[in-house]
Amino acid sequence: MASCVANELLHKIKQLSILLPINVCLRRRCSTSSKQRDSQRHLTTKSSSEKLVGVVGLEIHAQISSNSKLFSGSPVCFSAPPNSQVSFFDASLPGTLPVLNRRCVEAAVMTGLALNCTINKKSLFDRKHYFYADLPAGYQITQQRRPVAVDGVLTYSFLGGKKRSQVVRKHVQIKQIQLEQDSGKSLHDDVHSQTLIDLNRAGVGLMELVMEPDMSCGEEAAAAVRELQLILQALGTCQGNMSEGQLRVDANVSVHRPGEPLGVRTEVKNINSIRYLARAIDYEIQRQIGVMQRGGTVHNETRAYDSKSGETIPMRDKEGLQDYRFMPEPNLPPLIVFEDNATLPPGVDSSQVVVVQKIKEGLPELPSVKREHLVQAYGILPEHSFTLVNEEGLMEYFEEVMKATRKEPRKVIGWVMNELLGQLKQQDMSVSQR
Known part of the structure; x- marks a missing residue:
């Protein structure tokens, strides 16, 4: 009797030893598949929620x-x-x-x-x-x-x-x-x-x-x-x-996720100031993001900016x-310009043609150079030089004050930034109107 029970128990142990690796393998496979699904789900979520x-x-x-x-x-x-x-x-x-x-x-x-x-x-x-x-x-x-x-x-x-x-x-x-x-x-x-x-x-x-x-x-x-x-x-x-x-500006605006192809663009017209340009573009970007997040389609169209509502409105479809x-142009020959006087054909008067080198030598001081000059000459901060150059007439006024008063540049720039511009803003005036 005991021998039969022992034999039956031994048989079950052998069966268990045979089945155990399969169960473990299945368990591991299930676990691995679950991790893969979690990883794929994470990647999908990350891709769909990546910022436009x-x-x-x-x-x-x-x-x-x-x-x-x-x-x-x-x-x-x-x-x-x-x-x-x-x-x-x-x-x-x-x-x-x-x-x-x-x-x-x-x-x-x-x-x-x-x-x-x-x-x-x-x-x-x-x-x-x-x-x-x-x-x-x-x-x-x-x-x-x-x-x-x-x-x-x-x-x-x-x-x-x-x-x-x-x-x-x-x-x-x-x-x-x-x-x-x-x-x-x-x-x-x-x-x-x-x-x-x-x-x-x-x-x-x-x-x-x-x-x-x-x-x-x-x-x-x-x-x-x-x-x-x-x-x-x-x-x-x-x-x-x-x-x-x-100066008339048309903005071509689209949205996409980084690393993906550019989206369908819209053209925004009728922008008559720099301030409205920034507002029109930001509104159009948010409008397109909203359309895509709702599952819609951005259309290739021309839109105008309404400064009263702060919105862009459709003008015409550009799908076709x-x-x-x-x-x-049959009535105009090719436009020829010359690099310098040495390249002019014999007998051609340089005053009657366009010479690139002559124009290059006459280039004036550009805004970026003016900013560097202000920083180096007066020791002011770069952000202050930025404001002085960008505000029409402000750089010239600052230099006039410096020559007339001979005060320390930082004191003058502080007065210009805080007092002068503050007063002009209250009166809705610019420096050029002073």
């Missing part, structure tokens, strides 16, 4: 400071009566031909040099076809194939940090600078249900600057535009008055690619 970030590129149209238009001798005057500054060519009368304004070419080359661009010694003009009432020819003369300047970089700064006292420096790539005509103005009369056309602006010379999508928020874009505005004003190539349309039917 904004991507911003800019297209800027800068009206060239010139007494006459790009291809005609008509004067440029912002406040002139409607249709009083229009030549036959501006009105696109048959038989009229374009004559290139050398001053506009020099302005584009100077701007390109200041932005560290490569100047194309040979550039081409093209026709860009579209039909608006304020474009009488039915096409715009521009530089789509080979612009006057390419591959530049703009270094800009803004005050960051918790107390906004730290100078943050960043760079944005300049894809190209091209010369082109401006269009006229369409004036909509809702009372009489009609649209009036003013061709005074038609044919005014523009520089279109295309900035790569190297910015991530409205603050960066606003700082880049402000730095560009200061550079253009220092060069004298554009007055940069946004309220008069001398517009065909501008670019073609070479």
Whole structure:
């Protein structure tokens, strides 16, 4: 009896020893699979919740400071009566031909040099076809194939940090600078249900600057535009008055997760101040993030910024690619500029052509150099030099006070920053209006 029980017990132990490795293996496999599922779940959650970030590129149209238009001798005057500054060519009368304004070419080359661009010694003009009432020819003369300047970089700064006292420096790539005509103005009369056309602006010379999508928020874009505005004003190539349309900015905005392809972009137009530019971009970034978080789709469209509501509103859908039917401009030869006098053909007068080296030698002091000069000459903080240069007329006023009083720079800068700017802000005035 005891022997039978012992044999049965031994048999069960053998069965257990056979089954045990299988059970352990199964248990380990289950455990490993569970860990893998947890890891995959963690990765999925991390991927889905990874923060969406904004991507911003800019297209800027800068009206060239010139007494006459790009291809005609008509004067440029912002406040002139409607249709009083229009030549036959501006009105696109048959038989009229374009004559290139050398001053506009020099302005584009100077701007390109200041932005560290490569100047194309040979550039081409093209026709860009579209039909608006304020474009009488039915096409715009521009530089789509080979612009006057390419591959530049703009270094800009803004005050960051918790107390906004730290100078943050960043760079944005300049894809190209091209010369082109401006269009006229369409004036909509809702009372009489009609649209009036003013061709005074038609044919005014523009520089279109295309900035790569190297910015991530409205603050960066606003700082880049402000730095560009200061550079253009220092060069004298554009007055940069946004309220008069001398500097017009279109923002291309999209969102994506870092490491993933860029998202569908929208173009925001009708931005007439740097402050509104920052607000419009930040709003559009948050709008697109909200759309994607709700499972929606961001559409490729053009939107306008409403400064009253602080929102962007849809203007037109851009899903269908517009065909501008670019073609070479048959009435203009290639634009040739020369590196220096040594490269001029025999018998060519240097005063009648554009010489890059001559323009480079005449470049004025740029804002970044002015800031360095203030820090080194007066020993002030970089953030103070930033404010002095960015506020129109403030640097000149500071140096006038320094010469007149001969006080310690830190005391003068303290008075300027705290007392002067505080009083001007209360009275809604600027230093240039003093």
